[in-house]
Amino acid sequence: MVEAGLVGLAEVLDGLALAPVADEITQALWLRDRLDAVISVALRRFDADEAWELDGSLSLTAWLAAHGRCSRSQAHQEATVARRLSQLPVTAAAWADGTLSSGQVGAVVANVSAERAERYAGHEAEMTPLLADLSVADVALAMRSWRLHAEAQEDGPEPAERPSELYLSRTLDGRTEVAGHLSAEDAAVVEQAMAQAGPGPVPNGDGAPPSAPQRRANALADVCRWFLTHYDQASTGVRNRPQVSVIVGLEDLVDDGPGRLADGTAVPASTVARLACDSLLHRIVMSARSAILDYGTAVRSISPALWAALVVRDGHCRHPGCDRPPSWCEAHHIQHFSKGGPTCLSNTVLACARHHHLWHDQGWALELSADATLTVTSPSGVVLTSRPPPAHLVA
Numbered sequence: 001m002v003e004a005g006l007v008g009l010a011e012v013l014d015g016l017a018l019a020p021v022a023d024e025i026t027q028a029l030w031l032r033d034r035l036d037a038v039i040s041v042a043l044r045r046f047d048a049d050e051a052w053e054l055d056g057s058l059s060l061t062a063w064l065a066a067h068g069r070c071s072r073s074q075a076h077q078e079a080t081v082a083r084r085l086s087q088l089p090v091t092a093a094a095w096a097d098g099t100l101s102s103g104q105v106g107a108v109v110a111n112v113s114a115e116r117a118e119r120y121a122g123h124e125a126e127m128t129p130l131l132a133d134l135s136v137a138d139v140a141l142a143m144r145s146w147r148l149h150a151e152a153q154e155d156g157p158e159p160a161e162r163p164s165e166l167y168l169s170r171t172l173d174g175r176t177e178v179a180g181h182l183s184a185e186d187a188a189v190v191e192q193a194m195a196q197a198g199p200g201p202v203p204n205g206d207g208a209p210p211s212a213p214q215r216r217a218n219a220l221a222d223v224c225r226w227f228l229t230h231y232d233q234a235s236t237g238v239r240n241r242p243q244v245s246v247i248v249g250l251e252d253l254v255d256d257g258p259g260r261l262a263d264g265t266a267v268p269a270s271t272v273a274r275l276a277c278d279s280l281l282h283r284i285v286m287s288a289r290s291a292i293l294d295y296g297t298a299v300r301s302i303s304p305a306l307w308a309a310l311v312v313r314d315g316h317c318r319h320p321g322c323d324r325p326p327s328w329c330e331a332h333h334i335q336h337f338s339k340g341g342p343t344c345l346s347n348t349v350l351a352c353a354r355h356h357h358l359w360h361d362q363g364w365a366l367e368l369s370a371d372a373t374l375t376v377t378s379p380s381g382v383v384l385t386s387r388p389p390p391a392h393l394v395a
Contacts, residue, residue, distance in 0.1 A: 087117035090124035111143035194219035317352035
């Protein structure tokens with residue numbers, strides 16, 4: 001049976017039409033936060049009575065996931081907030097009257113464990129007015145500082161920080177989803193490395209620049225490529241390439257067909273063509289699908305001597321406006337290697353991984369003149385030129 005108050009609320013919502021005006025939307029968001037606080041109070045009592053058992057649920061989290069139509073992680077967070085606020089009356093009251101937002105309350109609870117709730121309750125009265133004027137991110141910073149100070153004052157060994165975790169999940173379409181969480185120290189290292197990797201190429205007349213998530217993904221892939229190229233360079237003194245095996249039939253290589261990774265995941269033709277530019281090639285002659293008749297010695301598509309010449313001539317990635325150094329680059333065939341393009345200085349240029357992707361995946365046209373001037377034409381017809389740096393500027 002629906003209570004009269006909820007019936008009235010439903011009727012108000014049925015007749016409510018917000019104007020696309022900042023003040024009106026802001027007011028509605030404030031009221032939504034206050035409603036969240038009312039629901040949290042009810043959840044706290046609901047949990048104390050273990051009323052979630054009535055329909056066979058095993059916990060408040062499970063009940064919320066089923067009846068609140070939310071994810072398990074969202075349900076867990078709501079249940080945690082409801083329980084913790086039973087120990088934090090000032091924070092609960094500030095949420096109820098709109099002084100604190102739902103996001104600010106979440107940041108408080110994330111840093112106040114059940115064991116430290118009593119300690120924080122002694123600081124609530126002075127902390128809450130200060131937190132109310134901060135953004136959610138700044139509330140989280142302030143509360144983390146409080147938590148670390150509280151930990152430092154406690155007797156016994158310092159609590160171990162939650163370890164960093166990263167999950168790579170292969171999806172049904174062959175892509176991979178990345179999820180996880182990092183400690184503050186690990187996050188700082190990763191963010192700094194990705195910032196040094198740069199934002200990646202910006203299309204020239206071919207649409208909007210990469211979004212922030214795209215730039216982060218590009219930077220992370222660049223950092224990993226650089227590591228795979230250099231991680232044992234000090235001991236071997238040679239140029240190492242990332243160890244990613246792609247299997248492709250000769251006919252598919254010639255006819256722009258796809259390939260596959262060693263685990264069977266298919267990769268598109270553009271990826272095959274790009275990797276063939278600068279890789280370690282193995283010749284394997286097979287009969288039918290599985291019988292191997294012959295195999296040859298691995299041969300580099302780009303020899304150390306040619307690579308050295310490219311570094312001396314080009315100095316950096318040759319895409320106009322890009323100055324990524326050779327250590328971030330691969331060799332690109334102007335006339336594709338898979339189409340019989342010769343592997344020589346007059347048919348190759350340095351390309352950073354991101355621009356190498358751009359040229360292959362989006363069909364850019366390249367022309368290299370006798371004086372090593374590179375002309376690149378985008379799919380939309382934008383023409384750009386790049387000239388090698390003067391010899392005295394090449395590192």
